[in-house]
Amino acid sequence: MAPGGLRAAHAIAEIGGKAVLIEQRGFLGGAPIAENYAGLTPHGEPAEPQIRRMIDLVTSHPGADVRLGTEVQGAEGEGGRFSLRLRGPDGEQLAECGAVIIATGFSHFDPGRETQMYGYYEFPDVIALQDLEPMLKQHNVLRPSNGQPPERVCFIQCVGSRDRHIGNEYCSKVCCGVASKEAIEIRLQLPGTKVFIFYIDMRMYGYWENQIYWPAQEKHHVQYVKGIITEVLPKGERLLVRGEDTTMGRPMELEMDLVVLSVGMEPSPGTRKLASLLSVQQNKYGFIEAAGSPLDPVSTSREGIFACGAALGPADLEDTVSSAAGAAMKAVGYLRSRAAVAR
Ligand SMILES: Cc1cc2nc3c(=O)[nH]c(=O)nc-3n(C[C@H](O)[C@H](O)[C@H](O)COP(=O)(O)OP(=O)(O)OC[C@H]3O[C@@H](n4cnc5c(N)ncnc54)[C@H](O)[C@@H]3O)c2cc1C
Numbered sequence: 001m002a003p004g005g006l007r008a009a010h011a012i013a014e015i016g017g018k019a020v021l022i023e024q025r026g027f028l029g030g031a032p033i034a035e036n037y038a039g040l041t042p043h044g045e046p047a048e049p050q051i052r053r054m055i056d057l058v059t060s061h062p063g064a065d066v067r068l069g070t071e072v073q074g075a076e077g078e079g080g081r082f083s084l085r086l087r088g089p090d091g092e093q094l095a096e097c098g099a100v101i102i103a104t105g106f107s108h109f110d111p112g113r114e115t116q117m118y119g120y121y122e123f124p125d126v127i128a129l130q131d132l133e134p135m136l137k138q139h140n141v142l143r144p145s146n147g148q149p150p151e152r153v154c155f156i157q158c159v160g161s162r163d164r165h166i167g168n169e170y171c172s173k174v175c176c177g178v179a180s181k182e183a184i185e186i187r188l189q190l191p192g193t194k195v196f197i198f199y200i201d202m203r204m205y206g207y208w209e210n211q212i213y214w215p216a217q218e219k220h221h222v223q224y225v226k227g228i229i230t231e232v233l234p235k236g237e238r239l240l241v242r243g244e245d246t247t248m249g250r251p252m253e254l255e256m257d258l259v260v261l262s263v264g265m266e267p268s269p270g271t272r273k274l275a276s277l278l279s280v281q282q283n284k285y286g287f288i289e290a291a292g293s294p295l296d297p298v299s300t301s302r303e304g305i306f307a308c309g310a311a312l313g314p315a316d317l318e319d320t321v322s323s324a325a326g327a328a329m330k331a332v333g334y335l336r337s338r339a340a341v342a343r
C-alpha cells in the first residue's frame with residue numbers, strides 16, 4: 001500500500017489502534033516506488049527518500065502489521081466485525097477487523113485505447129509520463145529507438161482524460177503538474193533540449209500555478225502550445241506531431257525526437273476487485289463512490305468501510321495523504337463510538 005495505505009495505517013497506529021496493512025506487491029510504496037518516480041511536485045525533491053521515510057514510519061511501528069504479497073480473496077461480516085480471507089506467502093489466513101480502508105489506488109490509462117492516433121505501441125520514441133520517470137531518476141533521458149539524448153521533446157496532455165469518446169470525461173488532476181515537473185527536469189538535465197507541452201488548457205492545482213507552471217516557462221523555457229494533437233507519425237529518424245494550434249487557429253506540424261503522453265488515471269484492478277468483494281458502490285468510472293461527498297469524502301456506501309487516495313478518483317499525493325488521514329480518523333471514531341454504545 002501506499003502512499004494512502006501507509007498514511008492511514010500510520011495514523012491509526014499513532015492514535016493507539018491496530019492496523020493490518022495488506023499489499024499485493026512484495027514491497028511497499030505504491031506507484032512512486034513501483035514506477036521509480038524521479039522528483040515530486042512541486043519542488044522536485046527526490047521521491048524515493050520521502051516515500052521510504054513513510055514506509056519506515058509504518059514498518060517500525062508496533063501498531064502496524066504489514067502483510068506483503070497478500071490479497072483479499074473474500075470478505076464476510078459487517079461494520080464492527082469484518083472477516084477478510086487473505087491469500088499470501090503463507091497460504092490462506094483470516095484477518096478480523098472492525099473497519100476497512102480501501103487504499104488500492106489507480107492504473108494508468110492505456111494509450112492503446114486512445115481514439116486518436118499517438119502510436120504508443122508502434123513507435124519506440126512515443127512513451128508515457130510513467131516511462132519517463134525512471135529515465136529522469138537515473139539522469140539518463142534517451143530515445144529508446146537509438147539510445148541518443150533527444151533534441152526535441154513534447155508532452156501531449158489529456159491522453160485518456162476529458163474525452164467523451166472513451167467515456168473518461170473527468171480531468172485526471174495531476175498530469176498537467178507532473179508533465180510540467182518532468183519538462184523542468186529534462187531542461188535541467190539536458191539544457192540543449194527543446195521541450196514543448198501541447199495542452200487543451202493547463203489545469204494547475206492551487207499553488208502549482210506559481211510553483212511549477214510559471215517557473216517552467218519563465219525560468220526553464222518550456223514552450224506551452226495550446227492545441228490539439230490529432231496524430232503522431234514517423235518521419236525519417238524522427239516523429240511528426242500533427243494537430244491544430246488553437247490559439248492561432250491553424251494546422252501545425254512539428255518534428256520531435258521523443259513524445260511523452262500525459263496519460264490519465266483510471267481505477268486499478270485492485271480497486272475494482274475490492275469494491276466488488278466488499279459490495280461497495282463504485283461511480284460510473286469504477287472509482288469508489290464517496291457516499292458523504294463533499295463534506296465526508298472518505299465514507300463509502302457501506303458502514304465501517306472507508307476509502308482514500310486514488311481509489312476514490314484522480315488524486316495527487318497531498319489529496320491522498322489528506323484523505324488517508326481522514327479515513328483513519330473516521331475508522332477509529334466509528335469503532336470507538338460502537339464500543340461506547342456497547343458499554
Ligand atoms: C507518472 C506520475 C508521476 C506522479 N508524480 C506525482 C508527484 O510528483 N506529486 C504528486 O503529488 N503526485 C504525483 N503523482 C500521483 C501519485 O502517484 C498518486 O497521488 C499516488 O500514487 C496515489 O496513492 P495511492 O496510495 O492512492 O495509490 P497507489 O500509489 O496506486 O498505491 C496503491 C497500492 O495498493 C496496492 N493494491 C492495489 N490493489 C490491491 C489489492 N487488491 N490488494 C492489495 N494491495 C493492492 C498497489 O499494489 C499499490 O501499492 C504521479 C502520478 C504519475 C502517474
Ligand code: SF4
Pocket residue numbers: 157158159161162170171172173174175176177201202203262264
Ligand atoms: S490535469 Fe491537465 S493533462 Fe491531466 S486531464 Fe486535467 S487538464 Fe488534462
